[in-house]
Amino acid sequence: xxxxxxxxxxxxxxxxxxxxxxxxxxxxxxxxxxxxxxxxxxxxxxxxxxxxxxxxxxxxxxxxxxxxxxxxxxxxxxxxxxxxxxxxxxxxxxxxxxxxxxxxxxxxxxxxxxxxxxxxxxxxxxxxxxxxxxxxxxxxxxxxxxxxxxxxxxxxxxxxxxxxxxxxxxxxxxxxxxxxxxxxxxxxxxxxxxxxx
Amino acid sequence: xxxxxxxxxxxxxxxxxxxxxxxxxxxxxxxxxxxxxxxxxxxxxxxxxxxxxxxxxxxxxxxxxxxxxxxxxxxxxxxxxxxxxxxxxxxxxxxxxxxxxxxxxxxxxxxxxxxxxxxxxxxxxxxxxxxxxxxxxxxxxxxxxxxxxxxxxxxxxxxxxxxxxxxxxxxxxxxxxxxxxxxxxxxxxxxxxxxxxxxxxxxxxxxxxxxxxxxxxxxxxxxxxxxxxxxxxxxxxxxxxxxxxxxxxxxxxxxxxxxxxxxxxxxxxxxxxxxxxxxxxxxxxxxxxxxxxxxxxxxxxxxxxxxxxxxxxxxxxxxxxxxxxxxxxxxxxxxxxxxxxxxxxxxxxxxxxxxxxxxxxxxxxxxxxxxxxxxxxxxxxxxxxxxxxxxxxxxxxxxxxxxxxxxxxxxxxxxxxxxxxxxxxxxxxxxxxxxxxxxxxxxxxxxxxxxxxxxxxxxxxxxxxxxxxxxxxxxxxxxxxxxxxxxxxxxxxxxxxxxxxxxxxxxxxxxxxxxxxxxxxxxxxxxxxxxxxxxxxxxxxxxxxxxxxxxxxxxxxxxxxxxxxxxxxxxxxxxxxxxxxxxxxxxxxxxxxxxxxxxxxxxxxxxxxxxxxxxxxxxxxxxxxxxxxxxxxxxxxxxxxxxxxxxxxxxxxxxxxxxxxxxxxxxxxxxxxxxxxxxxxxxxxxxxxxxxxxxxxxxxxxxxxxxxxxxxxxxxxxxxxxxxxxxxxxxxxxxxxxxxxxxxxxxxxxxxxxxxxxxxxxxxxxxxxxxxxxx
Numbered sequence: 001x002x003x004x005x006x007x008x009x010x011x012x013x014x015x016x017x018x019x020x021x022x023x024x025x026x027x028x029x030x031x032x033x034x035x036x037x038x039x040x041x042x043x044x045x046x047x048x049x050x051x052x053x054x055x056x057x058x059x060x061x062x063x064x065x066x067x068x069x070x071x072x073x074x075x076x077x078x079x080x081x082x083x084x085x086x087x088x089x090x091x092x093x094x095x096x097x098x099x100x101x102x103x104x105x106x107x108x109x110x111x112x113x114x115x116x117x118x119x120x121x122x123x124x125x126x127x128x129x130x131x132x133x134x135x136x137x138x139x140x141x142x143x144x145x146x147x148x149x150x151x152x153x154x155x156x157x158x159x160x161x162x163x164x165x166x167x168x169x170x171x172x173x174x175x176x177x178x179x180x181x182x183x184x185x186x187x188x189x190x191x192x193x194x195x196x197x
Numbered sequence: 198x199x200x201x202x203x204x205x206x207x208x209x210x211x212x213x214x215x216x217x218x219x220x221x222x223x224x225x226x227x228x229x230x231x232x233x234x235x236x237x238x239x240x241x242x243x244x245x246x247x248x249x250x251x252x253x254x255x256x257x258x259x260x261x262x263x264x265x266x267x268x269x270x271x272x273x274x275x276x277x278x279x280x281x282x283x284x285x286x287x288x289x290x291x292x293x294x295x296x297x298x299x300x301x302x303x304x305x306x307x308x309x310x311x312x313x314x315x316x317x318x319x320x321x322x323x324x325x326x327x328x329x330x331x332x333x334x335x336x337x338x339x340x341x342x343x344x345x346x347x348x349x350x351x352x353x354x355x356x357x358x359x360x361x362x363x364x365x366x367x368x369x370x371x372x373x374x375x376x377x378x379x380x381x382x383x384x385x386x387x388x389x390x391x392x393x394x395x396x397x398x399x400x401x402x403x404x405x406x407x408x409x410x411x412x413x414x415x416x417x418x419x420x421x422x423x424x425x426x427x428x429x430x431x432x433x434x435x436x437x438x439x440x441x442x443x444x445x446x447x448x449x450x451x452x453x454x455x456x457x458x459x460x461x462x463x464x465x466x467x468x469x470x471x472x473x474x475x476x477x478x479x480x481x482x483x484x485x486x487x488x489x490x491x492x493x494x495x496x497x498x499x500x501x502x503x504x505x506x507x508x509x510x511x512x513x514x515x516x517x518x519x520x521x522x523x524x525x526x527x528x529x530x531x532x533x534x535x536x537x538x539x540x541x542x543x544x545x546x547x548x549x550x551x552x553x554x555x556x557x558x559x560x561x562x563x564x565x566x567x568x569x570x571x572x573x574x575x576x577x578x579x580x581x582x583x584x585x586x587x588x589x590x591x592x593x594x595x596x597x598x599x600x601x602x603x604x605x606x607x608x609x610x611x612x613x614x615x616x617x618x619x620x621x622x623x624x625x626x627x628x629x630x631x632x633x634x635x636x637x638x639x640x641x642x643x644x645x646x647x648x649x650x651x652x653x654x655x656x657x658x659x660x661x662x663x664x665x666x667x668x669x670x671x672x673x674x675x676x677x678x679x680x681x682x683x684x685x686x687x688x689x690x691x692x693x694x695x696x697x698x699x700x701x702x703x704x705x706x707x708x709x710x711x712x713x714x715x716x717x718x719x720x721x722x723x724x725x726x727x728x729x730x731x732x733x734x735x736x737x738x739x740x741x742x743x744x745x746x747x748x749x750x751x752x753x754x755x756x757x758x759x760x761x762x763x764x765x766x767x768x769x770x771x772x773x774x775x776x777x778x779x780x781x782x783x784x785x786x787x788x789x790x791x792x793x794x795x796x797x798x799x800x801x802x803x804x805x806x807x808x809x810x811x812x813x814x815x816x817x818x819x820x821x822x823x824x825x826x827x828x829x830x831x832x833x834x835x836x837x838x839x840x841x842x843x844x845x846x847x848x849x850x851x852x853x854x855x856x857x858x859x860x861x862x863x864x865x866x867x868x869x870x871x872x873x874x875x876x877x878x879x880x881x882x883x884x885x886x887x888x889x890x891x892x893x894x895x896x897x898x899x900x901x902x903x904x905x906x907x908x909x910x911x912x913x914x915x916x917x918x919x920x921x922x923x924x925x926x927x928x929x930x931x932x933x934x935x936x937x938x939x940x941x942x943x944x945x946x947x948x949x950x951x952x953x954x955x956x957x958x959x960x961x962x963x964x965x966x967x968x969x970x971x972x
Contacts (some may be wrong), residue, residue, distance in 0.1 A: 008912050013884050020879075031796075056636070110786075111793045117868065118797065121875040128921075129880065132914060 003141045010133035014126035014148045018155055020124035027107050028115030043099055052099050055086055058117035060099050070108070071100045076115070116159055123156045214638040215709045219641045220716040227720050238731060238743050239674060244814045245740040246670035247394035247406035250333055250340035253386075255347030262350075262386035263826075265340075268916070270387025271894040272665050273380055275377060275601025278523035278586040282370060283902075286737045288673060289603055290526050292369055292504055294902045295821050298411035300353060300385075301392040302899040305415035307349035321415075327360025328396040328416040329405075340393070341538055354385045366515075368904065369504045369522035371587060375689065391669065394738050406670075408744055410736035412818060412898045420817050423741045428814040428957050431752030438753060467704075468784050469855045473948035474550045474562035476629070481852045483543035484845045488938030490536035490575065491838075492931050497525040497532070498921055506916035507907060525588045527606045528579055533833055534604065539843035541688065542567070542622050544695055546648060547848045550636050551702060552643055556629060570618040578607035602672065604680045605660055611660060619654035619754055625928040626650050633947030642708060647713055649691040656683040657934035671737030681730040684837075692840055696792060699847060703785065725750050728739075735813050736820065748813045767941050772844060778781035784850055796853030796889070798835025798865045806831050818893040824886025831878045842870065842934060852941040859940075862933040869898070869933075872925025885912060936947065 020159055042055040052060040052074050058081070060074040079097040093096040106112045130145050130152065212970065214221075249264045274280060283293025308327055312320035330340040337526035358381045366372030375381060394406040394414045404421040406611055412418055497520075503511060504522045546564055546911075550556040577597070584590040585608075596610040605612065626647060627634075633643045660679035663672050697711035706714075731739070731747025806828040809818050819825065888911070894899035900906055 006914070009888070009911065013887075017879060026795070027800075031800075052846075087468045110790060114790060114793055114871070117795065118871065118875050121872050122879055127874060129918065132918065136914065 003144055004137045004139070007133050007145060009135050010129050011145050011148050014130050014145075016153055017122045017126040017129075018148070021119040021126075021155065021159075024122070025115060025119045027035060028111070030120075032109065035111075035152070040099055045101065052101075054090075054097065056086065058084070060097065063098075065103075071102045074099045074101065076078055076141075083116055096184075116162060119158050120156070120163075123152055123159060127152045127156065157170050199514045205759070211636055211638050212585045214640040216640070216712050216716065218640070220713070220754040222600060223721070224719045225250075226717055228294040228725045228727070231723050234728050234746065235730070236637075238728075238739070238746065241740045241742065244471050246668055247389060247390075247397075247738045248333060248338075249668055251338040253340045253389075255341060255342050256344050256630065258663055259347065260963055261342060261347055262389070264384040266383045268387075268391075268668075269665060269943055270383035270385070271669060272705055273384050275665055276585055276599050277374060277588070278527055278582070278601060278606075280601055281526040281602050281606065283522040284821045285388070287410065287667065288396070288658075288733075288737060290523070291821055291823065291902075292372045292501075292508075292522050292526075292904075292907065294904075295411065296388045296389040297395050298413065298899045298902060299562055300388040300416075301395055301413050301416065303353055303356065303409060304328075304346065304389075304392060305413065307352050308343075308345040309382075309415065309658045311345040311348060324415060325417045327371075327399050329820075331400060333397075335871075336969070350385070350389055352391070354382050357381055357385050357388070362400075367509055369517055370506050371521040371524075372518055374588075389949065393697070394670075402741075404741070406738050407736045407818075408741060408813075410817060411767035412893070414897060420814055421741075422746060424735075424813045424817055427745045428812045430746045432812065434749065435752045440926075446940065465783055467855065469946075471851050473851060473946060474556040476556055476564045477550060478852070478945055478948045479561045479564040479568065480543045480848055481546045481945045482547070484849055484852075485537055485936045485942045486568065486572060486575075487536050487540045487543070487845055488935035490532050490539065490933075491841075492935050493687075494529060494532035494536055495927050495931050496860060499927065499945065501525040501529055502916070502919060502923065505907060506913060506919075512868050521586065524583055527582050527586070531578065531582075531606050532575075533628050534839075535571075536803060537833075537837040537841040539571060539686070540845050541621075541695070542571075542694060544844040544848060545626055545646075545679075545691075546629070548646075548695065548698060549626050552646065552698065553630055553633040553922050555632060557631070559630060560625065563621065563628070565583045567618055567621050567625065570614060570621070574607070574615045575612045578937065581608045581611065582606055582805075591670060596901070600665065602663055602665075602676050603614055604684075605663055605812070606783050607677055608965055616654060616658045616661065619657055623651050624645075642694070642701070642715070645712070646694050646698065649687070649694050650954070653683070653691055655668075659683070668738070672849065673737045674967045677733045678732055682727065685832075686726045686730075686752070688837070689723060690715075690719055692837075694845075695844065696840075702832060703783075703789075713889045714721065725753050726857075732816070735816055744813055748811075751811055752808075785847055786860065787867050788847040788850065790844050790867050791839050791846065794867070795836055795839045795843065798839060798874070800910055802828065802831025802835040806878075806883075815890075819886075819890050822886055822889040822893060823882055824890055826883035827878055830882060832873055839870065842866070845938065849937055852907075852945055853937070854944055854946055857940055857944045859937070861938055865929055866931075866933040866937070869925050869929025873922045873930050876922025876925065877919055880922055881915050886917075889914065910932070 039054075042058070043052045045052050050062055054060065054076065058076045061078045062072050063075045064073045065071075066073060075098045076096040078094065081096040082094065084090070102109060109118045125150070130149050134142050134145055136180065252266045253261045253263070254335050255261055274285070279293070279296075280289040281289050283299075284290060284295045285297050287295060287297070289295075305324055305328060308324050309315060309320050311325045314320060327343045327346055334340070358378065359379065361375040361384070362373055365374040375384065383630065395409075395411055396418060397405055399406055404423065405418070408424060409418045409421045412420070500511075500516065500520060501522055503516075504525075510516075533924075536687070581590065581594075582599045583594075583595040590598040595608070597608045598611065600606060600608050607615070608800075629648055630643055634647060637643045638886075643952070647724055657679060660683070662675040663679070664675075665672065694715055697706070697715055700706045701708050701711050727744055729751030731743045732751040734747060735744040806824075810816060810824050850858060887903050887905070890905055906912070
């Protein structure tokens with residue numbers, strides 16, 4: 001039995017929608033990283049040390065975990081910064097330059113939730129279109145739509161995971177995020193305090 | 198810091214410019230270059246537009262119509278709102294046919310029949326020759342139709358007599374829209390003239406006045422060498438440009454931007470502590486008007502969408518006799534500009550005292566006068582349009598009725614009044630800013646705020662050159678100075694300054710970074726955007742170089758725009774990324790989220806969906822289909838709509854007392870508006886556009902624009918698919934927003950003229966030193 005052209009169109013378009021949803025999600029994540037540049041350009045993060053280096057090769061060590069914003073604050077030594085030649089373009093603080101790093105993965109940020117939300121709309125749209133097409137052409141050949149439908153469900157589960165697992169990352173103290181949440185603390189060696197938990 | 202400059206400096210010493218002079222020079226050069234080329238193209242448009250013959254006669258000497266009839270037909274077309282029903286030369290609304298393609302196809306069918314039908318071996322060649330040969334005599338200003346074309350013309354007068362007369366009601370127009378035989382003849386003459394421009398070869402060229410648009414196999418209209426070559430060239434230039442952009446980024450990327458600077462520890466001033474001036478308080482009424490107009494706009498939008506899904510009945514109610522499609526469509530596009538612009542105007546008035554630190558006496562009187570004038574223009578023009586489309590406005594009052602150019606539908610009187618109103622607005626801003634302008638370098642932010650505001654009335658005024666007495670080609674050129682250059686470029690630049698200023702006030706970015714972003718924006722937009730305006734005019738009778746330059750520059754526009762929109766996308770996310778240690782909560786959570794969505798829609802709706810329809814070869818088949826509507830909705834609502842909502846929420850946060858403010862309503866509105874818009878775009882407009890484009894290439898443009906195609910079963914499914922998204926948008930997006938606007942008026946906070954503070958946060962100096970040992 002021949003496949004109805006409408007089912008074919010809808011199936012094809014659903015796949016396009018899913019690809020667009022994934023592409024937008026990826027791009028949004030990328031734009032978020034670019035957004036960070038406004039604050040951290042010239043600094044590089046060293047994951048194995050959990051520290052940053054600045055353009056003048058000074059180290060910034062973790063000082064504090066900000067429970068409210070879910071981020072770690074790193075700070076350079078005040079003595080190094082205060083004698084640094086490029087300090088005026090870097091910080092006005094007398095206590096050394098500070099850099100932050102978000103600990104929650106991207107979809108937990110405010111912008112991340114929005115972009116994930118949009119991708120979810122596209123996935124939902126693909127699902128509804130296929131259901132409508134299937135309902136309009138109840139015949140065996142429409143089973144072909146099962147394949148993009150599986151893909152839709154998989155992407156839907158994947159993208160909704162963050163919504164299901166965690167509330168918004170906006171300043172509302174929420175300890176139950178499944179993240180490594182510690183008491184707000186001010187320690188000499190943030191990484192020590194960190195890894196110990 | 199900012200504040201010190203206003204208070205401590207003596208009036209005759211200006212604060213030096215915060216960025217290098219090179220920025221100003223580059224911006225000036227780019228703008229001058231753009232407008233020089235644009236001026237040349239304007240000149241060429243007057244010179245090379247298709248002529249309107251004084252007399253059109255058939256080969257046996259019988260008079261068919263006069264040049265006068267064409268202009269009168271054009272005026273009838275506009276006055277009856279037919280440009281908001283169908284289109285000519287691809288420009289207009291998309292429910293009805295494109296009357297250029299419609300006339301051409303039907304006339305060609307008639308001529309073919311007269312020459313022996315499609316089966317005849319010679320008929321096709323003779324038809325092509327009839328339509329391609331240029332029989333316009335420059336000396337006598339006489340155009341000669343072949344006998345067969347003359348017969349076709351008379352047949353089509355009858356056809357359109359029936360179309361606009363007895364059967365117009367079932368097509369979404371007012372029943373018996375046009376019945377006067379003279380008027381029908383004039384209207385048909387106008388269509389005939391556009392079809393003649395579309396098919397007849399320019400002297401000494403092998404393409405028609407419109408670069409051989411519309412595509413029509415019967416008269417051998419197909420993409421010209423120019424259409425192909427410039428599409429390919431601009432695509433290659435685009436690829437090369439993007440390559441160069443990436444290379445430059447790889448090489449200088451780190452240095453190009455700005456050094457990451459530490460976010461300061463700040464304390465946001467709770468909205469209740471920010472004292473408002475009388476003019477700022479007046480803005481509450483502006484936002485109520487914004488909310489109301491937005492609501493009306495989506496309701497008439499829903500009605501016009503219903504015509505596409507189900508043309509003949511509105512749930513059993515005969516809508517076409519009260520609100521015909523062309524009326525709701527007119528209101529829909531006019532209001533889309535009105536409500537967003539009103540929000541921008543109000544935000545300008547609201548920010549001025551924050552920038553200057555004080556407000557001149559009686560500033561709020563001017564603000565209320567402007568609001569009154571705006572309301573008069575909006576509702577007066579809407580009533581005028583309704584009266585004209587219903588055919589009850591006497592001709593002497595024509596200036597109050599329907600001017601009819603899509604997006605410039607409002608009557609001439611209202612258009613002039615609106616221009617005057619915009620100038621009053623600039624005066625309001627100038628009065629408000631004067632104290633600050635005096636102490637600032639002319640390249641600094643307060644001046645940029647003023648310049649970009651001044652460009653708004655200046656370029657809206659250019660729209661006054663759009664005259665129904667000129668040929669369509671010339672009028673359309675000036676129309677796009679408003680539709681593209683004003684809406685898409687100058688409003689964009691002004692709103693960039695607004696947002697950058699808000700970010701400075703909220704401590705998101707430093708003034709220097711904000712100023713750099715503004716200059717970058719001006720340069721990049723103007724580099725491609727000014728000449729890129731011509732991408733609307735590929736096929737409306739302008740010279741081929743208009744298409745060449747328009748295509749090339751608007752494709753090149755994509756390079757800086759990609760950079761800019763991605764940059765803006767990241768920039769606008771900055772507000773949402775609150776990482777400062779603040780003692781008080783950030784008050785603008787949902788206002789900055791709207792800005793995040795502006796960044797997203799700017800990239801997707803304006804950038805991607807816009808480029809999708811931009812290449813001449815795509816546009817050749819695509820113009821006037823749902824794919825254009827897709828771009829228009831995602832860009833207009835996505836960028837300007839979300840921005841207008843965000844700015845409104847920002848100001849309302851101060852106008853509504855804290856205990857009355859509802860973050861929850863703002864949240865619902867934000868999510869619903871975005872979900873609704875994404876759904877509209879991806880569930881309906883994009884797939885419909887792709888299907889229609891496919892039909893246009895496969896079955897011909899004529900067929901793709903007929904009602905039979907638009908209302909076929911598959912298309913109807915997609916049209917009905919919109920319903921859930923539209924409901925979410927209206928109920929969840931618009932109504933809560935309207936309610937917040939109402940709260941602004943209902944519980945408006947008190948105010949005073951002084952004790953203003955321009956910055957909405959206070960910096961906290963870090964007291965306790967942090968001990969850092971060695972490691």
